[in-house]
Amino acid sequence: MPFLSEQMNPEQRINELRELLHRHNYNYYIKNAPEISDMEFDALMRELQELETQYPQYDDENSPTRRVGSDLTKDFVQVQHKYPMLSLGNTYSKAEVAEFYERVKRSLNDEFEICCELKFDGTSISLTYVDGRLERAVTRGDGEKGDDVTANVKTIRTIPLLLTGDDYPREFEIRGEVLMPWEVFEELNRERAEREEPLFANPRNAASGTLKLQDSTIVAKRKLDAFLYYMLGDGLPADGHYENLQKAAQWGFKISDATRKCRTLDEVYEFIDYFDVARKNLPYATDGVVLKVNSLRQQRNLGYTSKSPRWAIAFKFQAERALTRLNEVTYQVGRTGVVTPVANLDPVQLSGTVVKRASLHNADIIEKLDLHIADMVYVEKGGEIIPKITGVDTDARFLIGEKVRFPSKCPVCGATLVRNDGEAAHYCPNDSECPPQIKGRIEHFVSRDAMNIDTIGPETVELLYNSGLIKNISDLYTLHANDLFFLPRMGTKSAENIISGIKESLSVPFERVLFALGIRYVGATVAKRLARAFINIEALMAADVNALIAVDEIGERIAGSVVDFFARESNRNLVSALQAAGVKMVLEDEVVEGRTDKLKGKSVVISGVFEHHSRDEYKSMIEMHGGKNVGSVSKATSFILAGANMGPAKLEKAQKLNVPLVGEDEFLKMLQD
Ligand code: IVH
Numbered sequence: 001m002p003f004l005s006e007q008m009n010p011e012q013r014i015n016e017l018r019e020l021l022h023r024h025n026y027n028y029y030i031k032n033a034p035e036i037s038d039m040e041f042d043a044l045m046r047e048l049q050e051l052e053t054q055y056p057q058y059d060d061e062n063s064p065t066r067r068v069g070s071d072l073t074k075d076f077v078q079v080q081h082k083y084p085m086l087s088l089g090n091t092y093s094k095a096e097v098a099e100f101y102e103r104v105k106r107s108l109n110d111e112f113e114i115c116c117e118l119k120f121d122g123t124s125i126s127l128t129y130v131d132g133r134l135e136r137a138v139t140r141g142d143g144e145k146g147d148d149v150t151a152n153v154k155t156i157r158t159i160p161l162l163l164t165g166d167d168y169p170r171e172f173e174i175r176g177e178v179l180m181p182w183e184v185f186e187e188l189n190r191e192r193a194e195r196e197e198p199l200f201a202n203p204r205n206a207a208s209g210t211l212k213l214q215d216s217t218i219v220a221k222r223k224l225d226a227f228l229y230y231m232l233g234d235g236l237p238a239d240g241h242y243e244n245l246q247k248a249a250q251w252g253f254k255i256s257d258a259t260r261k262c263r264t265l266d267e268v269y270e271f272i273d274y275f276d277v278a279r280k281n282l283p284y285a286t287d288g289v290v291l292k293v294n295s296l297r298q299q300r301n302l303g304y305t306s307k308s309p310r311w312a313i314a315f316k317f318q319a320e321r322a323l324t325r326l327n328e329v330t331y332q333v334g335r336t337g338v339v340t341p342v343a344n345l346d347p348v349q350l351s352g353t354v355v356k357r358a359s360l361h362n363a364d365i366i367e368k369l370d371l372h373i374a375d376m377v378y379v380e381k382g383g384e385i386i387p388k389i390t391g392v393d394t395d396a397r398f399l400i401g402e403k404v405r406f407p408s409k410c411p412v413c414g415a416t417l418v419r420n421d422g423e424a425a426h427y428c429p430n431d432s433e434c435p436p437q438i439k440g441r442i443e444h445f446v447s448r449d450a451m452n453i454d455t456i457g458p459e460t461v462e463l464l465y466n467s468g469l470i471k472n473i474s475d476l477y478t479l480h481a482n483d484l485f486f487l488p489r490m491g492t493k494s495a496e497n498i499i500s501g502i503k504e505s506l507s508v509p510f511e512r513v514l515f516a517l518g519i520r521y522v523g524a525t526v527a528k529r530l531a532r533a534f535i536n537i538e539a540l541m542a543a544d545v546n547a548l549i550a551v552d553e554i555g556e557r558i559a560g561s562v563v564d565f566f567a568r569e570s571n572r573n574l575v576s577a578l579q580a581a582g583v584k585m586v587l588e589d590e591v592v593e594g595r596t597d598k599l600k601g602k603s604v605v606i607s608g609v610f611e612h613h614s615r616d617e618y619k620s621m622i623e624m625h626g627g628k629n630v631g632s633v634s635k636a637t638s639f640i641l642a643g644a645n646m647g648p649a650k651l652e653k654a655q656k657l658n659v660p661l662v663g664e665d666e667f668l669k670m671l672q673d
Pocket residue numbers: 086087088089117118119120121122123124176177229230290309312314
């Protein structure tokens with residue numbers, strides 16, 4: 001793929017690769033939004049590694065080759081791994097597998113077995129068990145230390161909290177992969193689409209995003225799963241890795257059946273070939289096969305490089321891809337004005353579905369691909385919901401078509417597009433007149449978690465807008481049933497339903513109205529926080545960036561967006577019109593009443609079982625009194641609202657960090673005083 005010029009001098013190329021890898025590392029680990037495939041990432045990394053070995057004079061201790069990505073999040077307690085969590089070397093061809101096999105054979109100079117397993121595409125986890133109890137669950141982090149996500153992991157049903165049997169070592173670690181099965185992933189994205197929340201690109205991102213949630217009750221609802229594949233510690237039951245896993249299965253761990261001990265290279269190939277086909281019907285994502293020397297003694301003999309074991313390797317499956325013709329690139333304008341290029345393709349069969357359209361993401365990607373109309377392009381699905389174009393078959397270019405150029409004007413309204421510094425997206429700034437933006441905003445306004453006007457769906461919005469009956473959100477409230485009868489396919493009943501749906505929306509609380517306004521970055525949770533902090537729209541409109549960032553969990557990005565929104569006259573007019581129509585622009589009395597600052601600045605962890613109120617009730621009490629409910633104990637925790645049977649790990653951590661425990665009665669008294 002002609003992404004980069006290969007004719008540069010080595011120093012330039014090394015710098016270019018480092019910059020690229022830093023950026024993709026950030027996209028992958030921090031933003032959870034990779035722009036290139038793992039295979040492309042690995043290829044760039046390898047090229048850099050080779051150049052660095054060849055030209056040590058350009059060494060840099062901050063080179064991307066010096067680190068494994070990090071998923072450290074600031075709100076979790078960080079824990080040092082007893083044994084570092086290394087990654088595996090990747091291979092993409094059987095020839096490379098053969099090289100690995102021969103290398104092992106030469107080094108050991110003895111008979112050996114290879115344990116073949118699936119490479120699960122989730123997020124890795126390290127579990128520590130002491131006396132048969134789950135003590136701690138830690139993410140990989142930077143390989144040296146990870147986040148303590150025990151509370152979240154405990155919600156995963158397939159991870160045993162207590163082991164069965166009595167022949168497990170007193171203390172050991174077991175590692176595995178936390179996964180989100182396809183079915184759960186698809187359902188989650190369906191729900192998110194309905195709520196207009198950003199979709200997860202693939203089950204891996206969904207699983208790692210879920211493990212990092214602060215609220216383990218949400219984690220519990222997400223139905224994660226886990227396979228365990230690696231045991232560490234002293235006094236393990238057997239010398240064989242495979243045999244240890246079988247034992248672990250008896251103790252209650254979920255171990256994959258797709259595990260096989262092989263004695264020859266041909267048997268290894270057989271395993272790979274079989275699962276390259278069979279994986280397509282598995283309920284969860286896999287992206288390859290892991291090959292491990294089975295004997296632990298032999299593993300110790302082979303040892304490690306600085307980054308990965310010499311006794312194991314991953315073979316990555318080719319992402320499924322198809323070659324087809326690019327007919328046209330069209331541009332979609334979303335509700336926030338972002339312009340997304342879409343490739344229209346000759347229909348092609350790919351992993352069980354027919355693909356006609358693929359995302360091109362943004363102008364940079366089009367440029368990098370050097371795309372021309374009529375090009376033969378590679379389309380990949382690779383675990384992602386929307387297929388993407390990953391390359392061009394330049395050899396198939398007989399007659400070169402017109403170069404694809406990202407437009408400088410909005411394809412719908414003609415306004416000059418804008419691109420903010422540091423952002424990849426172009427957007428149309430004409431938010432008050434550009435039809436798809438207006439229609440998108442109305443659709444958002446009526447959606448379930450916003451004003452919940454369920455008698456108006458996207459088709460009705462289209463109809464109302466195209467007929468000229470509504471030009472913006474507030475026009476909804478001036479509609480009469482009589483206006484609607486003239487519309488095609490509109491009966492008396494549906495017209496009346498629409499009007500009554502709009503009327504009912506007048507009782508929707510302020511916090512949801514605020515979400516319904518569609519301010520960029522103000523999702524349902526942020527809207528709730530803002531509504532509670534400012535109580536009415538006037539106070540919110542008068543707030544400057546400083547007043548906004550003083551609110552818990554509101555950062556500069558959100559604050560800036562809120563200020564920008566209300567700085568526009570059209571938005572202020574919209575608010576007045578909605579207010580005049582009777583839409584709620586102030587928090588209800590029962591929410592306002594009883595609000596205090598008694599817990600202001602306090603981070604409170606809720607743990608255990610309670611007598612007087614439910615957990616959810618305690619959670620809203622904490623918020624009502626200005627405090628913040630957090631999921632796990634850290635140095636920053638002010639106190640733990642402790643019920644009966646509080647988890648031993650939390651208790652121990654609280655003692656270690658000197659975090660006070662407050663009982664149920666004491667807590668209620670605190671709020672009364
Ligand atoms: S063994 C030292 N086995 O792949 C070896 N890893 O690049 C430890 N993975 O971080 C890993 N399936 O998240 C192993 N059957 C399997 C695996 C597996 C998926 C992941 C794991 C690891 C990464 C290695």
